[in-house]
Amino acid sequence: MLGSAGEAxxxxxxxxxxxxxxxxxxxxxxxxxxxxxxxxxxxxxELVLDEIRQFLPESPRYRAILYxxxxxxxxxxxxxxxxxxxxxxxxxxxxxxxGVSKSAAVLEFYHNAFLIHDDIEDGSExxxxxxxLHRSYGVPIAVNVGDAMLALALEPLLDNVRLxxxxxxxxxxxLVARMARESAEGQALELSLVRERNWTLVDRDYLRLVxxxxxWYTFTTPLLIGAMVAGADEQLLAALRRYATALGxxxxxxxxxxxxxxxxxxxxxxxxxxxxxGKHTLVLTHTMRSATPREAARARRILxxxxxxxxxxxxxxxxxxxxxxxxxxxxxxxxxxxLKACAETHDRRYRTLxxxxxxxxxxxxxxxxxxxxGVARRRALRAEHSLERLSRRLSPSVHLDFLRGVTNYVxxxxx
Amino acid sequence: MLGSAGEAxxxxxxxxxxxxxxxxxxxxxxxxxxxxxxxxxxxxxELVLDEIRQFLPESPRYRAILYxxxxxxxxxxxxxxxxxxxxxxxxxxxxxxxGVSKSAAVLEFYHNAFLIHDDIEDGSExxxxxxxLHRSYGVPIAVNVGDAMLALALEPLLDNVRLxxxxxxxxxxxLVARMARESAEGQALELSLVRERNWTLVDRDYLRLVxxxxxWYTFTTPLLIGAMVAGADEQLLAALRRYATALGxxxxxxxxxxxxxxxxxxxxxxxxxxxxxGKHTLVLTHTMRSATPREAARARRILxxxxxxxxxxxxxxxxxxxxxxxxxxxxxxxxxxxLKACAETHDRRYRTLxxxxxxxxxxxxxxxxxxxxGVARRRALRAEHSLERLSRRLSPSVHLDFLRGVTNYVxxxxx
Numbered sequence: 001m002l003g004s005a006g007e008a009x010x011x012x013x014x015x016x017x018x019x020x021x022x023x024x025x026x027x028x029x030x031x032x033x034x035x036x037x038x039x040x041x042x043x044x045x046e047l048v049l050d051e052i053r054q055f056l057p058e059s060p061r062y063r064a065i066l067y068x069x070x071x072x073x074x075x076x077x078x079x080x081x082x083x084x085x086x087x088x089x090x091x092x093x094x095x096x097x098x099g100v101s102k103s104a105a106v107l108e109f110y111h112n113a114f115l116i117h118d119d120i121e122d123g124s125e126x127x128x129x130x131x132x133l134h135r136s137y138g139v140p141i142a143v144n145v146g147d148a149m150l151a152l153a154l155e156p157l158l159d160n161v162r163l164x165x166x167x168x169x170x171x172x173x174x175l176v177a178r179m180a181r182e183s184a185e186g187q188a189l190e191l192s193l194v195r196e197r198n199w200t201l202v203d204r205d206y207l208r209l210v211x212x213x214x215x216w217y218t219f220t221t222p223l224l225i226g227a228m229v230a231g232a233d234e235q236l237l238a239a240l241r242r243y244a245t246a247l248g249x250x251x252x253x254x255x256x257x258x259x260x261x262x263x264x265x266x267x268x269x270x271x272x273x274x275x276x277x278g279k280h281t282l283v284l285t286h287t288m289r290s291a292t293p294r295e296a297a298r299a300r301r302i303l304x305x306x307x308x309x310x311x312x313x314x315x316x317x318x319x320x321x322x323x324x325x326x327x328x329x330x331x332x333x334x335x336x337x338x339l340k341a342c343a344e345t346h347d348r349r350y351r352t353l354x355x356x357x358x359x360x361x362x363x364x365x366x367x368x369x370x371x372x373x374g375v376a377r378r379r380a381l382r383a384e385h386s387l388e389r390l391s392r393r394l395s396p397s398v399h400l401d402f403l404r405g406v407t408n409y410v411x412x413x414x415x
Numbered sequence: 416m417l418g419s420a421g422e423a424x425x426x427x428x429x430x431x432x433x434x435x436x437x438x439x440x441x442x443x444x445x446x447x448x449x450x451x452x453x454x455x456x457x458x459x460x461e462l463v464l465d466e467i468r469q470f471l472p473e474s475p476r477y478r479a480i481l482y483x484x485x486x487x488x489x490x491x492x493x494x495x496x497x498x499x500x501x502x503x504x505x506x507x508x509x510x511x512x513x514g515v516s517k518s519a520a521v522l523e524f525y526h527n528a529f530l531i532h533d534d535i536e537d538g539s540e541x542x543x544x545x546x547x548l549h550r551s552y553g554v555p556i557a558v559n560v561g562d563a564m565l566a567l568a569l570e571p572l573l574d575n576v577r578l579x580x581x582x583x584x585x586x587x588x589x590l591v592a593r594m595a596r597e598s599a600e601g602q603a604l605e606l607s608l609v610r611e612r613n614w615t616l617v618d619r620d621y622l623r624l625v626x627x628x629x630x631w632y633t634f635t636t637p638l639l640i641g642a643m644v645a646g647a648d649e650q651l652l653a654a655l656r657r658y659a660t661a662l663g664x665x666x667x668x669x670x671x672x673x674x675x676x677x678x679x680x681x682x683x684x685x686x687x688x689x690x691x692x693g694k695h696t697l698v699l700t701h702t703m704r705s706a707t708p709r710e711a712a713r714a715r716r717i718l719x720x721x722x723x724x725x726x727x728x729x730x731x732x733x734x735x736x737x738x739x740x741x742x743x744x745x746x747x748x749x750x751x752x753x754l755k756a757c758a759e760t761h762d763r764r765y766r767t768l769x770x771x772x773x774x775x776x777x778x779x780x781x782x783x784x785x786x787x788x789g790v791a792r793r794r795a796l797r798a799e800h801s802l803e804r805l806s807r808r809l810s811p812s813v814h815l816d817f818l819r820g821v822t823n824y825v826x827x828x829x830x
Contacts, residue, residue: 121555140536151595180566320756341735
């Protein structure tokens with residue numbers, strides 16, 4: 001494959017490269033074959049990285065302290081699902097690659113900005129096999145990098161006015177504004193549940209949460225933008241929204257299940273991270289309503305704690321206690337009492353390994369992962385049916401094949 | 416004055432109210448008189464709050480957890496300097512209020528979103544007489560509220576396409592995108608100085624920092640947008656940029672000086688907050704280069720520490736130590752050693768009151784506040800000259816009077 005993700009592609013290579021890539025294929029008999037969904041994604045990722053590099057300012061002064069940091073998440077092993085969906089639907093409807101590639105890149109850029117801020121909000125430690133941005137550079141810098149990305153994403157959207165007709169360019173901006181608002185409302189809902197220590201969710205509440213915080217920016221907006229660039233009518237756009245809604249749920253539930261079952265190497269995030277963070281998932285919602293009152297009470301106490309900071313501020317004191325005990329300056333009972341005070345300061349406030357293991361034992365006891373996977377599969381099936389009805393209006397092509405393959409990918413993926 | 420800031424104004428009242436307000440006055444002989452700059456600002460603030468309320472979604476579900484939080488900072492005693500500058504220049508050039516009021520509101524909204532994120536980045540405690548948003552609701556919610564505001568600000572900018580001609584609406588969006596990028600670059604510069612513990616700034620570095628992090632979004636963008644709506648030519652826009660640059664520096668230096676000299680009640684922020692936060696100011700830059708090597712070394716050590724978290728995690732341990740000593744289970748030397756360990760954990764890492772007092776004593780010793788105020792005054796004078804040259808192209812009016820009054824306001828204000 002020409003042009004690795006790490007290189008800046010010259011315009012010449014880029015044209016050639018685009019011509020030989022799947023997403024550039026004209027509608028016609030399928031060429032996707034067994035190259036599969038993963039390769040389509042990889043190719044879109046390269047295209048999008050190239051677009052992103054083009055709209056990052058060339059600024060020696062700010063490169064090391066700002067612009068390089070914006071590329072950290074995109075350059076890790078990102079899926080590029082959002083731009084691929086945007087490109088595939090556009091191409092399957094006969095729309096031009098040139099008309100959609102900037103918007104696809106903006107979607108990926110927005111996604112990465114959201115991830116940086118979400119990781120801060122959730123206190124996440126790992127993202128795509130590396131430390132989260134705020135763990136590497138601190139919260140202040142990570143907040144600012146996300147803000148700068150949101151600012152930078154506006155400029156290519158304004159460029160669309162030259163590339164597309166004005167009506168389409170404006171509608172894309174409206175869709176992006178709507179997406180950003182829906183995502184923020186979803187995050188607000190999730191954060192308010194955490195803050196209120198509300199663990200009485202029913203499935204419907206969870207589904208609304210996911211629709212807001214994940215579906216809008218992962219499926220709905222990419223598909224609507226891609227289809228709009230290709231000139232889709234309102235009826236088709238409405239059908240795409242239904243398809244996106246079903247697929248979004250399947251995607252997020254698989255995400256939640258993976259967090260509890262994945263192999264750390266393949267997954268790229270912290271295993272059981274959702275339990276450490278006390279996140280609301282369909283899995284945990286099921287566990288909490290299946291648990292005995294006694295189990296549920298203990299789980300609620302654990303979930304009301306915070307995630308521990310990486311440093312234990314009492315360590316220095318504990319060292320002093322040990323030294324004094326060795327010198328015989330404090331007796332055994334005083335030593336124990338002091339160490340208990342050190343530990344209590346920590347354990348009463350922060351979730352411990354024992355806490356997380358208890359939560360996970362409940363998840364297993366009530367088979368909540370299987371329950372959640374069942375819900376995901378039913379939603380994926382619904383998405384499949386939606387796509388089949390839709391597909392009469394799409395040309396047979398590698399792009400349609402990609403869309404058909406995505407449903408399965410969403411519930412079978414390992415990261 | 417009709418319509419207090421806390422009320423939603425009915426459309427009828429609003430029309431009447433606008434007609435009787437200064438910023439609605441047509442160009443013509445001045446009416447500002449001794450009502451002064453402060454009242455012009457207050458009136459703009461009311462207009463802008465009204466506009467902001469109109470673009471906040473009516474959403475019972477998200478109101479309490481998101482939209483009410485967006486109004487917290489704007490509803491406190493905000494100056495509304497940015498929208499007032501935008502409106503005044505537009506009106507002084509004969510532009511229509513209706514054409515500029517949405518953009519003015521967007522500028523105020525952006526400003527408040529920046530403040531929320533800046534307060535997190537700087538670890539600030541107080542803003543406009545109240546706790547900072549992250550202190551009230553935690554960092555996760557505050558990050559998200561800021562993001563949601565940035566998202567929401569896009570929609571009224573898109574409405575401008577209907578209200579103004581397309582070219583103007585697009586240029587306003589470009590200016591806002593540029594503003595957001597310049598501000599983020601300024602923040603990146605400031606945060607990188609903090610991270611690198613770099614205290615070797617010369618005045619020129621500080622001036623560049625301020626130009627980026629403050630001037631662009633406080634003066635340059637509001638003035639350019641207001642003038643553009645009124646149809647100003649490139650020459651006038653270039654003159655406005657020079658005026659903005661001088662005024663921005665005077666404004667920020669006064670801000671830095673106020674932080675060290677203001678009366679807490681009038682000021683609305685934490686006195687000496689910049690020293691607690693270890694911020695780069697012209698004052699501290701002057702102090703650091705005036706100090707003896709010994710003083711500078713101690714100051715650098717202090718500035719390399721972090722701001723202490725509000726809770727001291729070792730309190731519980733200290734209580735246990737006291738109890739054990741009382742019961743005679745530990746001797747005096749062990750007690751002292753343990754308490755020292757508790758304190759050291761804290762003091763070696765975090766800035767203490769003694770630290771901040773030392774920094775402040777150096778500031779006073781080298782008269783750095785007077786030095787900074789001198790620089791501010793010279794810049795304000797430069798701004799005054801720029802405005803006088805400009806004013807030949809502006810109609811004599813309350814709006815021009817406001818602009819003339821602003822220079823003095825900027826360096827004389829008490830909050």
